[in-house]
Amino acid sequence: MxxxxxxxxxxxxxxxxxxxxxxxxxxxxxxxxxxxxxxxxxxxxxxxxxxxxxxxxxxxxxxxxxxxxxxxxxxxxxxxxxxxxxxxxxxxxxxxxxxxxxxxxxxxxxxxxxxxxxxKGDEPLIHALKDVPHGSVSYEYYPGVENTTGSLVVYTPPGYDKSQNKKYPVFYLISGTTDTEEDFFKVGRVNLILDNLIAEGKAKPMIIVMPNGNIEARVADQKGGLKPADPAGRESEEAITRAKNFANDLVTKVIPYVEKNYRTLPGAANRAIGGFSRGGGETLRTALGNMDKFAYVCTYSAYLSPKEMETEYKDVAGKPAVTNQKFKLFWVSVGSEDFLYKSTVEFLDYLKAHNVNYKSLITGGGHTWMNVKQYVAATAPLLFK
Amino acid sequence: MxxxxxxxxxxxxxxxxxxxxxxxxxxxxxxxxxxxxxxxxxxxxxxxxxxxxxxxxxxxxxxxxxxxxxxxxxxxxxxxxxxxxxxxxxxxxxxxxxxxxxxxxxxxxxxxxxxxxxxKGDEPLIHALKDVPHGSVSYEYYPGVENTTGSLVVYTPPGYDKSQNKKYPVFYLISGTTDTEEDFFKVGRVNLILDNLIAEGKAKPMIIVMPNGNIEARVADQKGGLKPADPAGRESEEAITRAKNFANDLVTKVIPYVEKNYRTLPGAANRAIGGFSRGGGETLRTALGNMDKFAYVCTYSAYLSPKEMETEYKDVAGKPAVTNQKFKLFWVSVGSEDFLYKSTVEFLDYLKAHNVNYKSLITGGGHTWMNVKQYVAATAPLLFK
Incomplete structure (x- = not known):
C-alpha cells in the first residue's frame, strides 16, 4: 500500500x-x-x-x-x-x-x-456545433496562375454527396491580410454557421469556396522567389495590382476548377463573393471588375476609396441603373470601433450619392472575427433568393 | 525625389x-x-x-x-x-x-x-505535391460514443466524386499520443503520398479515415469534465482500457458512419487499420480484439507486450493458423533509434516464436513523422491486393 x-x-x-x-x-x-x-x-x-x-x-x-x-x-x-x-x-x-x-x-x-x-452560449450561438445535419469541409488543390498550385477550402452543404444530380450555387469567401485559406473554416466556423442556417431553413444550401487571398506569396513560394512585404496602404497602387492578380486567379482558375469539379448552378445569379478586410477589398475589386460574374457582393470590414471608384470602376456609380440591375445584393458591414470604420462610411456615402443600391450593417466592435461571424450569419440568408 | x-x-x-x-x-x-x-x-x-x-x-x-x-x-x-x-x-x-x-x-x-x-528533394519525394490527379481531404463530424460528436479527417482518392457508382476499400489510420486527427494529413501528408502512389499505379485507390485517438479528452471536453492526464505507461491497465474505448468508438461508431456516408466496399478484406505510436497500440488492440473486422494491420513505431498478448489476445498466438488466415498483412515497422525499438523487437520475437506471420521493416531514425511517412509509403502498396 x-x-x-x-x-x-x-x-x-x-x-x-x-x-x-x-x-x-x-x-x-x-x-x-x-x-x-x-x-x-x-x-x-x-x-x-x-x-x-x-x-x-x-x-x-x-x-x-x-x-x-x-x-x-x-x-x-x-x-x-x-x-x-x-x-x-x-x-x-x-x-x-x-x-x-x-x-x-x-x-x-x-x-x-x-x-x-x-x-459557448446558454442558448447555442449561430456557430455552435449542434445536432443538425452537417456539411463537409474539403481541402483541394487547383491549377492556379503562373503554373502554381493553389489551395482551396470548400464547404459542401449537408446531403451534397447523396444528392447526386442536384446542383448548387457557390459563395466565394476570402479572408484577410496574413490570413490563410483556412481562417473562414477554423476561426469563422462558416461550415457550422451554414449547417445551422440551412437546418433552420434560413439559408439556401450552397457551396462555399475559400481561396487564399495572397497570390504573391504562393507564386514566391513555388517559384523560389522572395515573399513580398504587405503593400503600403490598402489604397496603394500595389494593393490594387495585387487585388487584380487575385481576381485574375479567381475568375480564370478557381471558378473553372470549381465548376468542373463540383455540381454548380451556372451564371452570375448563382455566384456570390464576399470577404473580410483585405479579402473584402479583393471582393469589391473582383466583383466590380467582373460585373457579369457575380450577382451578390458582400464586404465585411472593407471599402474602396471614392478615388479608386472613380478611376478604376467609373461605370459602377456612373451607370447606377446597370449596377443595380446586375447586383441583387451589394452588402457592406463594419464595426463602429473598426479602424476602417471612417473609410467604410465614406464608401457608403459615395454609393448613396450616386444612387447605387446597397445594404449596410453597422455593428459595435472592431476589426475582428467575432464581427465577421455575425456578418456571415446576416448575409448568407440573403444569397441566391 | x-x-x-x-x-x-x-x-x-x-x-x-x-x-x-x-x-x-x-x-x-x-x-x-x-x-x-x-x-x-x-x-x-x-x-x-x-x-x-x-x-x-x-x-x-x-x-x-x-x-x-x-x-x-x-x-x-x-x-x-x-x-x-x-x-x-x-x-x-x-x-x-x-x-x-x-x-x-x-x-x-x-x-x-x-x-x-x-x-524538397531534387527528385520529388514520395510526399511531394506533384502534377498528378489529387484526392480530397474532408473534415467530418460523426456521432460518437457517450453521445459525443467526434471529428474525422477523410481522404478520398482522385476521381472519387466523379465515379458515382464505384466503391472503395478503407484504411483507418490513427495518430499518436497528443496528436490530433489532423496529423496524418498536416504532418504525414498521406493525401499526397497516396496521390503519388496511385498515379504510379503502386497503390489501389482507397479511402483513408483518420480519427482522433483520444476518446477520453473528447468526452471530457463535451461533458464538461476534467481532461485526464496520459496513462502512466503504454502497457498500463489504463492505457489498455483507453485503447478499448477507442476500439469501441471506431468499430461501433466510426465504421458505421463511414460505411453509411462513403461508397465503401464491404467486409474485412476491404478494411485496413494502421497507426503511429499510441495509434499503433490502438491499431493492434482494435484489430486483435476484432479479428473479423480488418484483414490488414499496420503498426508504425508501436508494439504490444508478450504479457498483454498472453492475457488479452491469447488466441492470436495460440491459434496461429487462424490468425494467419485472417490477416492478409500484419505489418510492424520501427526505427533503430526509436525509444520503443527494443519492445518492438520483443513483440516481433513473440510473433515469430508463435508462428504468427508478419512483415517487418526496421529502418534507421527514431520515433518521428519522417519515419512514419516512409512506413505509410511502404505499406499502402500492400493493401487490398
Missing amino acids: KKNKALKALLICLLCLPVLVKGQPPRGPLAMSPRVNADKTVTFNYIAPNAKDVKLSGQFLTGAAAMTKNEQGMWSVTVGPVKPDIYPYNFVVDGVSVMDPANVDFFPNERFKGSLLDV | KKNKALKALLICLLCLPVLVKGQPPRGPLAMSPRVNADKTVTFNYIAPNAKDVKLSGQFLTGAAAMTKNEQGMWSVTVGPVKPDIYPYNFVVDGVSVMDPANVDFFPNERFKGSLLDV
Whole structure:
C-alpha cells in the first residue's frame, strides 16, 4: 500500500516534467487550458517554471491580464465572465507571444500565432456545433496562375454527396491580410454557421469556396522567389495590382476548377463573393471588375476609396441603373470601433450619392472575427433568393 | 525625389514595428522563415528585439542551434545542408518554446506547438505535391460514443466524386499520443503520398479515415469534465482500457458512419487499420480484439507486450493458423533509434516464436513523422491486393 502511494507520488512528479523524446519538440506536462467555468469565467494555465512574467492577451480583454505562478511552475489567471463567442488570444511570456500549448484550436496566419477561446452560449450561438445535419469541409488543390498550385477550402452543404444530380450555387469567401485559406473554416466556423442556417431553413444550401487571398506569396513560394512585404496602404497602387492578380486567379482558375469539379448552378445569379478586410477589398475589386460574374457582393470590414471608384470602376456609380440591375445584393458591414470604420462610411456615402443600391450593417466592435461571424450569419440568408 | 526616399525609409522603418490592431494579436513585421537555400541549407529568421537568447530546435539538428541578432532585432541562423524531408522545429526564446510566427505549416498537437520545415528533394519525394490527379481531404463530424460528436479527417482518392457508382476499400489510420486527427494529413501528408502512389499505379485507390485517438479528452471536453492526464505507461491497465474505448468508438461508431456516408466496399478484406505510436497500440488492440473486422494491420513505431498478448489476445498466438488466415498483412515497422525499438523487437520475437506471420521493416531514425511517412509509403502498396 505504502509502496503504491510512493510510486503514485513519483508518477505525479514525473508528469510535471516535460517529456523529452529524442529530437522531438518537448511534450510538456498536462496544463488544462483554457477552461471555461460554469459562470463563464475562464481559467488559463501555462507551465513555465523559469519564466519571470507571464500575461494573458486576448480579444475578450481590454488589456493584458497578469498571471501568477504556483509552486509547480504553472502560471494561471481567471478572467471574465466572458461574453459567449470565439476569441483569439495568446500568452506573453517574458515579452514573447506564444500560443497556448494546451489548446488545439488555433488561428491560421502567415505572421502571428494565436489560440482560440470558445465560450459557448446558454442558448447555442449561430456557430455552435449542434445536432443538425452537417456539411463537409474539403481541402483541394487547383491549377492556379503562373503554373502554381493553389489551395482551396470548400464547404459542401449537408446531403451534397447523396444528392447526386442536384446542383448548387457557390459563395466565394476570402479572408484577410496574413490570413490563410483556412481562417473562414477554423476561426469563422462558416461550415457550422451554414449547417445551422440551412437546418433552420434560413439559408439556401450552397457551396462555399475559400481561396487564399495572397497570390504573391504562393507564386514566391513555388517559384523560389522572395515573399513580398504587405503593400503600403490598402489604397496603394500595389494593393490594387495585387487585388487584380487575385481576381485574375479567381475568375480564370478557381471558378473553372470549381465548376468542373463540383455540381454548380451556372451564371452570375448563382455566384456570390464576399470577404473580410483585405479579402473584402479583393471582393469589391473582383466583383466590380467582373460585373457579369457575380450577382451578390458582400464586404465585411472593407471599402474602396471614392478615388479608386472613380478611376478604376467609373461605370459602377456612373451607370447606377446597370449596377443595380446586375447586383441583387451589394452588402457592406463594419464595426463602429473598426479602424476602417471612417473609410467604410465614406464608401457608403459615395454609393448613396450616386444612387447605387446597397445594404449596410453597422455593428459595435472592431476589426475582428467575432464581427465577421455575425456578418456571415446576416448575409448568407440573403444569397441566391 | 528626396521626399520619396524619406517616405520610403519611413515606411520600411514602420514595417519593422509590430502592427497593433486594437485587440488583435500583434501582427509582426515580415520575417521570411524558414527559407530553403539552393544548396539545401536553411535560414531561419525570428524577430525579437528584446530577447536575450534565441535558439533553433528541430529534428534535423543534433542539438539546438544558437541564433544571432542583427541591428533590426531579427535573430537568424543558417543550418545544414538538410536532408530533404519534413521536420518539426521551434524557436527557443529565452527558454520559451515558440512556433515560427512566419510559417503557416504547423504540427497540430494537444500539448506542444511546433512548426514544420519542408525541404524538397531534387527528385520529388514520395510526399511531394506533384502534377498528378489529387484526392480530397474532408473534415467530418460523426456521432460518437457517450453521445459525443467526434471529428474525422477523410481522404478520398482522385476521381472519387466523379465515379458515382464505384466503391472503395478503407484504411483507418490513427495518430499518436497528443496528436490530433489532423496529423496524418498536416504532418504525414498521406493525401499526397497516396496521390503519388496511385498515379504510379503502386497503390489501389482507397479511402483513408483518420480519427482522433483520444476518446477520453473528447468526452471530457463535451461533458464538461476534467481532461485526464496520459496513462502512466503504454502497457498500463489504463492505457489498455483507453485503447478499448477507442476500439469501441471506431468499430461501433466510426465504421458505421463511414460505411453509411462513403461508397465503401464491404467486409474485412476491404478494411485496413494502421497507426503511429499510441495509434499503433490502438491499431493492434482494435484489430486483435476484432479479428473479423480488418484483414490488414499496420503498426508504425508501436508494439504490444508478450504479457498483454498472453492475457488479452491469447488466441492470436495460440491459434496461429487462424490468425494467419485472417490477416492478409500484419505489418510492424520501427526505427533503430526509436525509444520503443527494443519492445518492438520483443513483440516481433513473440510473433515469430508463435508462428504468427508478419512483415517487418526496421529502418534507421527514431520515433518521428519522417519515419512514419516512409512506413505509410511502404505499406499502402500492400493493401487490398
